[in-house]
Every structure is written in C-alpha cells, then in structure tokens.
Amino acid sequence: MIPRQKETPATTTGVPNVSATRPNSLKPNRPTQFDRVLAVLLANDEVCGSELYAMFIPRFGALLHRLRRQGYVWSKRPCDRHDHQGTSWLYKLEALPYESTRPGIGDA
Numbered sequence: 001m002i003p004r005q006k007e008t009p010a011t012t013t014g015v016p017n018v019s020a021t022r023p024n025s026l027k028p029n030r031p032t033q034f035d036r037v038l039a040v041l042l043a044n045d046e047v048c049g050s051e052l053y054a055m056f057i058p059r060f061g062a063l064l065h066r067l068r069r070q071g072y073v074w075s076k077r078p079c080d081r082h083d084h085q086g087t088s089w090l091y092k093l094e095a096l097p098y099e100s101t102r103p104g105i106g107d108a
C-alpha cells in the first residue's frame with residue numbers, strides 16, 4: 001500500500017481561489033469558513049477534525065480559537081468514530097456566547 005501523501009498547505013498555484021477570506025458583506029451568498037465551522041458545530045452533536053478537513057477547512061483550529069475568543073464554549077475529546085492513525089479530535093459545541101445585557105459586568 002502506498003502511504004498517503006501528507007496534505008500540503010494550499011498555495012496560490014494550481015488551487016482554485018475558492019476560499020478568499022473576504023468580509024461577508026461582500027459575498028453574502030458565500031459563507032466564510034468561520035461561518036461553516038460554526039454551522040457544522042451547531043448542526044451536529046460532535047464534529048471530527050477529519051470532517052472539517054473533508055469540508056476543505058484545514059485551518060479549523062484557528063477558527064475554533066476564534067470561536068472561543070468570541071465566547072463560544074466547546075470541548076474536544078479523542079475521536080472514536082473513525083479509524084484514525086494518529087489522534088483526531090471530536091469537537092462539541094457546549095454553549096453559545098453569553099449575551100450580557102449589562103456590558104462591563106462579568107467581563108473576564
């Protein structure tokens with residue numbers, strides 16, 4: 001069996017520029033990768049990192065941290081759904097950002 005080639009980061013050569021990170025307002029019909037990560041977390045109990053790769057969101061780690069900074073609470077645990085060779089994680093959205101009605105109170 002031929003070992004799978006490691007995925008290389010997308011470059012500008014040979015890769016269609018489908019994931020331009022423009023503000024949403026410029027492309028209202030094209031969700032950003034951030035939106036897609038959030039949507040898939042909202043729609044599923046748990047999401048495996050490999051499923052995010054399959055959605056062509058290789059930078060989901062950075063997006064998950066952005067979610068956390070925005071107040072979303074998520075957890076992760078090693079994936080037991082797939083036969084991964086290394087450790088892959090299942091991500092679970094636990095809570096939505098706390099919407100303070102009194103800004104300034106409860107700020108961490």
Ligand SMILES: [Zn+2]
Binds near residue numbers: 049081084
């Ligand atoms: Zn998995």
